[in-house]
Amino acid sequence: MGGKSGAGECAGEWEPHWAVDRWAAEARLVREAEGLGADGLVGVRLGAGRCLAVDTRDARVVQAEGAFPLLPDAATWVPPDRELLRAGLIDGERLHPLVAQALGVRAAQAEASDREPAGRTHLVDCRGARHRLALVDGVLSPLDHEPAEIQRESLLAALGGPPMPCLQVIDDAHRNPASLTGIRERLAHGDFAGAFDVLESLLGPGAHLRDGPLRDVLETALRRRIDHGLYRSGLGQPGPPGTEYRKRRAAVRTHPRQALGR
Structure with missing residues (x-):
């Protein structure tokens, strides 16, 4: 197919699964990618041997013949997910x-x-009362305990004593939060920004990771990202022969967002 002078404008109703509203913009991208300039005709294959053309200069869909670039199928049809939504x-x-x-x-x-919205208060049953947890100075903190009490209880917990419920909930959130599955799925799909948005909305941007499933998930994602970068650059596994690179943890930062740079 190719544009020819006097190409006729296509009349009639459009099929609902044609992404007609996207054709002109996508056609410009196709022409520019092939070095043809943004203005001109691009073919649109509709199946059963039917083919139209879109003119990027005025977004008209026309009947035309000749040899010009074709719109990819992904840009021709309405995505199935959007059809299901509609x-x-x-x-x-x-x-x-x-x-x-x-x-x-x-x-x-x-x-x-x-994901918990930033600024939302979490309620915890603590020693016969309902206490609040929220982000304070970028860190998930108990709001209904005095700083001296928090320091004392934290020290007792570090020495092996049972932590008070507010501190236990905070510790669990740092080690194995309820949103861990969602964070893991986002990382698996390459959505690092989304994973850290979830994490920061719960723990705050100033949180320090603690040993546990959450830290393990982030460290695994970090190693995979480093390995992928090394593979793409052709450097292979770093370190001299015999270096157990995958088992080292000393270089992993404890700030969640710093652990995986965007």
Whole structure:
């Protein structure tokens, strides 16, 4: 196919699964990627031997013949996830966060399951009363205990005594938070920023990681990211022969966001 003078504008109704509203913008990207300039015609394959063309100069869809670049199938059709959303057959909470972001959908309910909004107060049953936990100076802290009491109780816990419930909840959040599964899934899909947003909303940006499943998950993600970077650069595994690189932990920072630089 290729544009020719006098190409006729295509009339008729569009099929609902055609992403017509995206064709012109995607067509400009195709032409620019092939060094043809943004203005001109790009073919759109619709199946069953049918093919139209979109004119990027005015976004018209026309009937044309000749040899010009073709729009990728991914840009031709409405994504299945968006069709399901439009039909009401799926909610944003069912989408992976990266898919929801790509479709411009905020999966609020999905995020709520593993993310606490910044500034939200957590309630804890502590010694016969309901106490509050919240972020103070970037760190998850108990609000209903005096600093001297917190220091004393922390020292007792460090010596092997039972921690008071408020400190126990904070310790559990640093070691094995309820949102750990969501954090692990985000890291597995490469959504490092989203994983740390979840983490910071719970523990605060000033939190120091403690030994436990959360730290193990972050260290594993760090090693994989380093290994991938070394592989991409062709450097291979660092260190002299016999170095047990994967078992070393001394170089891992305890600040969660610093542990995996963006």
